[in-house]
Amino acid sequence: MDLTDVPVEQLMKEIERRLECQNKPEKRMILLGPPGSGKGTQSPIIKKDHCLCHLATGDMLRAAVAAKTPLGIKAKETMESGALVGDDLVVGIIEEAVKKPECKNGFILDGFPRTVPQAQMLDKMLAKKGQAIDKVLNFDVPDEVLVERVTGRWIHAGSGRSYHTKFAPPKVHGIDDLTGEPLMQRKDDNAETLKSRLAAFHAQTTPVINYYKDKTQHDFCPLDSVFRSFQAE
Numbered sequence: 001m002d003l004t005d006v007p008v009e010q011l012m013k014e015i016e017r018r019l020e021c022q023n024k025p026e027k028r029m030i031l032l033g034p035p036g037s038g039k040g041t042q043s044p045i046i047k048k049d050h051c052l053c054h055l056a057t058g059d060m061l062r063a064a065v066a067a068k069t070p071l072g073i074k075a076k077e078t079m080e081s082g083a084l085v086g087d088d089l090v091v092g093i094i095e096e097a098v099k100k101p102e103c104k105n106g107f108i109l110d111g112f113p114r115t116v117p118q119a120q121m122l123d124k125m126l127a128k129k130g131q132a133i134d135k136v137l138n139f140d141v142p143d144e145v146l147v148e149r150v151t152g153r154w155i156h157a158g159s160g161r162s163y164h165t166k167f168a169p170p171k172v173h174g175i176d177d178l179t180g181e182p183l184m185q186r187k188d189d190n191a192e193t194l195k196s197r198l199a200a201f202h203a204q205t206t207p208v209i210n211y212y213k214d215k216t217q218h219d220f221c222p223l224d225s226v227f228r229s230f231q232a233e
Ligand SMILES: Nc1ncnc2c1ncn2[C@@H]1O[C@H](COP(=O)(O)OP(=O)(O)O)[C@@H](O)[C@H]1O
Pocket: 034, 035, 036, 057, 058, 059, 061, 078, 079, 080, 082, 083, 084, 085, 086, 087, 090, 110, 111, 112, 113, 114, 115, 118, 197
């Protein structure tokens, strides 16, 4: 690869990052929580601190929809309705994604697993490589709070960075602070679709929280060594 055109500051930053990451222990984390609970906001911070890759199934699916790949064409309608796409589909995406070099120190899963079968398939997939999940962080936010958070949310599609008209406005309305590119609102970030998304969360993802709590206790680990819950103020 020719690095002649890469600015020196960028190269130095990357070298510093790699040096810092050298001695970080491997970590495999899951962030659980309803839409708008803050998973996507916290992930980049955790990613930087622990030198992990950030795998958000929602972002990957939206990219597939935008690129009109066979996967995106399959997932589009389901996503717009606020329901969950098929387990095999998302497990396949994650299985491929964790192989990427930037995931070699571990990963943060954001928006996955969202059903008990997904959690079981993930455990199997990791066990084959002699790996396991180290931490599950649960973002516990009441439904009433989520409506305002989700309907005021604006996204920078390229990076997944999110803003909020009231709680975290960009410096210039409708524009990403870092790239100057336009922000967009997700098609499913409206009050009506949010109802279906929350229904799917309570019916299908709440059991995943219990899955990890039970599993931790079954493995004779102190519950808070793996599972941590955070409540919205
Ligand atoms: N693990 C998953 N299993 C099934 N469907 C998923 C999964 N992750 C994302 N999706 C689909 O993508 C949509 C958007 O997901 P995401 O960006 O994580 O949104 P949020 O957490 O804000 O609801 C979901 O409503 C669902 O249709």
